[in-house]
Amino acid sequence: MNPTTNTSTTPRNPWTGEPLPPLPKVSHPENWRFQFEDDGDMFCIYDDQDAPIALTFNAYAWKNGRVDCGAVSWTSDILDLDQLEQDAARIPAWIAEIRAVTQWAHQAFGYKTAGGGDKCRTTN
Numbered sequence: 001m002n003p004t005t006n007t008s009t010t011p012r013n014p015w016t017g018e019p020l021p022p023l024p025k026v027s028h029p030e031n032w033r034f035q036f037e038d039d040g041d042m043f044c045i046y047d048d049q050d051a052p053i054a055l056t057f058n059a060y061a062w063k064n065g066r067v068d069c070g071a072v073s074w075t076s077d078i079l080d081l082d083q084l085e086q087d088a089a090r091i092p093a094w095i096a097e098i099r100a101v102t103q104w105a106h107q108a109f110g111y112k113t114a115g116g117g118d119k120c121r122t123t124n
Contacts, residue, residue: 052087
């Protein structure tokens with residue numbers, strides 16, 4: 001697979017070459033990555049560094065079917081009350097997007113155990 005951020009083509013599983021399910025709509029499609037990280041073991045699916053209230057959200061997959069999706073705060077900037085109000089208004093839509101991306105990542109890359117349980121891990 002050629003790493004690309006172009007979401008007009010159907011992304012493929014980097015290990016099997018199989019087409020992945022249709023992507024959910026997001027407000028910033030440029031956040032879809034579909035590229036291996038430096039070590040070549042971790043595959044970056046989605047990377048949002050500009051989420052509200054200085055949060056970030058990332059989704060990663062591994063060849064063994066493990067999926068990690070997590071949101072963290074990454075800054076200690078001085079609090080701007082006007083910006084805080086604007087960010088607070090964005091949070092519900094942002095949460096809906098990260099939920100859609102997380103569910104998609106689990107569907108596309110996660111594996112099921114014999115007992116039917118999803119072996120994906122989501123971290124917050």
